[in-house]
Structure formats: structure tokens, C-alpha cells
Amino acid sequence: MRLSTFVEAEHVKPREQVENICGVLIHVKPEFRHEIHAILTGLPGVEVHVMTEDGRMVVTVEDADGVWAGARITSFNDIQGVLSVTLAYHHFDSDLEGETVS
Numbered sequence: 001m002r003l004s005t006f007v008e009a010e011h012v013k014p015r016e017q018v019e020n021i022c023g024v025l026i027h028v029k030p031e032f033r034h035e036i037h038a039i040l041t042g043l044p045g046v047e048v049h050v051m052t053e054d055g056r057m058v059v060t061v062e063d064a065d066g067v068w069a070g071a072r073i074t075s076f077n078d079i080q081g082v083l084s085v086t087l088a089y090h091h092f093d094s095d096l097e098g099e100t101v102s
Contacts, residue, residue: 022061022069023089024076030055032081039079045072055083 028036033055040046040057045064051057061069076085 019093020063020069021091022073022087024059024061024073025086025088026057026059026076027084028055029081029083036079036081
């Protein structure tokens with residue numbers, strides 16, 4: 001529930017000059033790894049950096065095209081063949097009123 005609370009809080013904040021970057025570890029069924037890699041790389045704000053033979057992926061996710069990074073990460077669980085999604089890193093930086101959080 002914490003991720004959904006975070007996503008809800010993100011939606012009420014102004015989004016001018018905001019940088020929101022997440023590092024995610026995704027484990028998928030090995031037989032689906034190429035299909036899932038193609039799905040992920042086709043999503044705006046998503047970049048797959050590493051994919052192993054046994055189905056582990058290192059991915060970064062940023063806010064893009066009106067889709068919040070948190071919502072995008074949550075949606076990974078809906079992809080057939082995804083076994084687990086783990087948020088490993090989160091950086092949020094806002095130039096609004098000198099606010100910086102990471």
C-alpha cells in the first residue's frame with residue numbers, strides 16, 4: 001500500500017521542472033524474457049539496462065508522457081510472465097521553491 005500512497009501524493013504536486021528517476025529490479029520467467037524486454041523498451045520513460053538468461057532485468061523508469069513513474073512501475077506486475085518487481089532506488093528532485101528530496 002505504500003507505493004499507492006506515494007503515487008497518490010505525486011499526483012497532487014505541481015510537475016514543473018521535476019526529476020523523478022527510479023531504479024527497478026524485475027524478475028521474469030526466462031521463457032518470456034525477450035517478449036517482456038520488448039514490451040518494456042516500448043514504454044515511454046522506461047529503459048532496460050541489463051537482462052540475464054535467467055530472467056532478471058535492471059530497469060530505470062522516469063515520469064513520461066503524463067504517466068507517473070510510480071504508476072508505470074506498478075503496472076509491470078500486470079505483464080504476463082513477470083514474477084517480481086522491486087524498487088531498488090528512487091531519486092526525486094524538484095526546483096520548485098528550492099525543494100530537493102532524494
